[in-house]
Amino acid sequence: MLTVYGCPNTRSTRVVWALEEAGADYEYVPIDLRAGAGLRPDYLALNIGGKVPTLVDSGFVLTESAAICTYIGDRFAQAKLVPLAGTRERASYNQWCYFALSELEQPLWTLAKHRFALPKHYRVPAVLDTARWEFAAAIQVLAAGLGQHSFIVDERFSAADILIGHTLAWARAFELPLEQDNLQTYAARLWDRPALARAKRRERAESGLPD
Numbered sequence: 001m002l003t004v005y006g007c008p009n010t011r012s013t014r015v016v017w018a019l020e021e022a023g024a025d026y027e028y029v030p031i032d033l034r035a036g037a038g039l040r041p042d043y044l045a046l047n048i049g050g051k052v053p054t055l056v057d058s059g060f061v062l063t064e065s066a067a068i069c070t071y072i073g074d075r076f077a078q079a080k081l082v083p084l085a086g087t088r089e090r091a092s093y094n095q096w097c098y099f100a101l102s103e104l105e106q107p108l109w110t111l112a113k114h115r116f117a118l119p120k121h122y123r124v125p126a127v128l129d130t131a132r133w134e135f136a137a138a139i140q141v142l143a144a145g146l147g148q149h150s151f152i153v154d155e156r157f158s159a160a161d162i163l164i165g166h167t168l169a170w171a172r173a174f175e176l177p178l179e180q181d182n183l184q185t186y187a188a189r190l191w192d193r194p195a196l197a198r199a200k201r202r203e204r205a206e207s208g209l210p211d
């Protein structure tokens with residue numbers, strides 16, 4: 001049995017999106033981060049950082065959204081969410097997953113941390129401009145890498161698109177412009193996926209929030 005621990009509007013949406021794409025059967029346990037549920041001892045025993053997402057698969061515990069999405073892709077191979085291990089396609093897939101986490105997400109996370117996520121006395125407003133500039137540089141790389149392709153790896157939807165699509169939705173929420181036409185079309189294609197809509201609904205419903 002698969003269990004996801006998550007919270008709406010966080011990186012756990014990536015994992016639930018991947019599970020929905022895979023047609024997996026899973027249990028969802030809401031972790032109300034605002035109420036401090038991430039710091040409960042029973043949750044810290046699963047995720048020592050007190051963060052979401054966490055996946056538990058019959059006693060096997062995995063954290064880190066990208067690692068979990070890749071695990072889901074391997075476990076539900078018929079969904080073809082990740083290319084086969086050992087292939088060049090898998091290497092390109094890894095490349096874009098690492099890019100999503102280290103280049104694309106980081107400036108947005110810096111914006112979030114220094115706007116609202118960090119305790120007030122740790123926020124440094126002077127870094128906000130730098131983070132916007134770094135994000136603009138990262139999306140130029142993404143736009144060039146995508147070109148006129150429909151998806152980021154091998155013309156096939158993969159979990160790398162989940163990580164990137166989720167991160168681009170953050171950019172939209174932060175009102176950062178996606179000026180490149182190809183990125184706008186790509187983002188719209190990802191945000192339109194029925195599995196993403198189902199994932200968001202499931203997380204909200206399980207957390208007792210309206211649609």
Ligand SMILES: N[C@@H](CCC(=O)N[C@@H](CS)C(=O)NCC(=O)O)C(=O)O
Nearest residue numbers: 010011033050051052053064065066
């Ligand atoms: N690198 C981790 C980051 C996880 C993370 O920072 N999650 C946030 C929500 S998006 C969280 O749980 N924050 C609560 C906290 O920092 O206390 C991943 O991708 O899974």
